Amino acid sequence: MRFYVLLASLFTGLIFFGFIGCKQPETNALQTPLEKSNYGSLTSNADLIAFLLQCDSLQPDIKTAFYDLDDGTTMPLVFVTKEDKTIQKLNVLILAQQHGNEPSGMEGLLMLIRDFSEGKHAHLAKKLNLLILPQCNPSGAERHSRRTAEDIDLNRDHLLCRAAETRLIQRIYSQYKSEMTIDFHEYYPFGSAWADFGFRRNFDIQLGGLTNINVHPELRSLFKEAALPFVKEKVEKENFSFFEYTLGDFPNDKRLRHSTVDINDGRQSFGIAGSFSVIVEGMNGRDSLDNISRRAQSQYVTALALLEFAYLKADDIHKATTLARNELIEKQEMVSIRMDHFRGNAPLRYPLLNLRTNTDTVFLVEEYHSEVVSLLDVRPPEAYLIPKRDTMLSEWLKRSGIDYQEFMPNNLKVFVYRINAVNPGFDEEFANLYPDVEKVLVKNFSADDYFYLPTGGIFKHKIVTALEPQALYGLASYPEFEYLLMEDTFPVFRVEK
C-alpha cells in the first residue's frame, strides 16, 4: 500500500487511480457480462459462451460443454464437480431461462459460476455434482420472447419433446438421473387485472415444490417441511421477500392454488421420475432490464440457499429419491391419471402490495385450493404396445428417450380400450376430453407390428400418463394427438399379467 501512495505523489491523480484500478483484487475480480455493462444490457448468447470459457479456464473443477442448435445459437452445459470416488454425490441439475423473456435466473447463475471459478463455496462440491444449463432457450433469449424461434414453449414440451432444447434437457436428465433439479423462472406481477384490482404480488422470490399426486410423498414433504422454511429464512435474511409459489385469478375472485400438476413442465416431469424438484419464480420487471440488478441478486441468493440445503440434507434427499425410485421400479401401485386442486383445511394469509399506499395488505383467502386430489386411478400394465405404422406415436417414442424394444416376449395377455364415447371434461380450469372406455381382450395381433414399451422403470408414471386414453395430461390431450380418441379403439395396447 505504501508503494502506491509513493507513486501517487509522483503521478497525476488520473494515472494513480488507473493504476490502483488494475491492481486492487476487488476490481480485478471477474465480472459477469451484466455486471460489466453496469446492469445496462443483458448477457447475450455470445457473451455467455465467452464468459463460461473464461470461468472454465480459471478453475479445474469447472468444465463446460456446448451444444449448437440449428438456429445458430449455442446451449451451454456447465459441470461443477470435484473428483472423489469415495463418496456418492448428489447430481443436481439446474435449469434457467427455458422462457427466453425470464433472464434473471441465468444472470444470477453466472454470478454463482463466477464464484465457483474463484474457489468460493468450495464445500458444496464435496457432496454435490452440479450440472448447470444457464440458458435453455437461447433463441428466445435473443428475442426476449417466452418461446423458442420455432414457437415452442419449452416448459410445456417435456412430454412431447418437439424442441431440440427439451430433448437435450431430458437426455442430460436421463443420463445423470439427477436426484435434485432446480428450474429458474420469473413471474409477471404487472398485468392489467391486478392493476385494476389495486393490489399486486410483490415477492422477490416464489418457490414451488412438487404437486403432481403421483410424486412420492417423501419428496413432497421434504419440500414443505424442510426446503421451504430453510430457503425462506436464507432469502429473507438477505432482505428479499419470499412466498411459496401460488397462482390464480385472485383479482376476479377465483381460487388460488399452487402451480400446475401437468407433467409437461420440467419440475413435474423430473419429480414423477423420483427427483426432488423445485421451481424458482423471481419477480420479472416491467421490461427486460427493469430492476435487473435486484432480480439477478435474488435468484443468486436463492440458488445458493437451495444448494446449501442440498449440501446439508444430501443424505435425506438421497434416501427419499432412492425410496421413490425403488417403488417406481418394483411396486405396481395405482397411478393417478386425472387430478384437480381442491380447497384445503385452512385459508391462506396472502400479503399483496397496495398500489395506492405502497404498503402490504394481508388478504385472508378462503378459496385457497392447496390440496391435490386424484379423480381417476389406473393400474399400470406390464408394458404398452405401440403400433409401428403410427408414425406420430413411434416418432414420439423415439424423441422421448424412453427405452423400448423392437422384439416381443411370447404369450402376452393383451388388452385394448374400446372407445364408447368421447365426453367433454372440465378439470383444472380448462376444457378437455374425457373418453368413456371399456377394456377388451385382444385375441389376434401381429407382434411384428408393435414396439414393446415396458413400464417397470423410473419413467413409469410418465409412460402411463402419456398412454392412457383417459389421462388429463396424456398424449391425447394435445391437438396433434386427438386423433387417438377418434377411432373405435385406442391404438395403443396394454400388456397385463
Ligand SMILES: [Zn+2]
Ligand atoms: Zn417461466
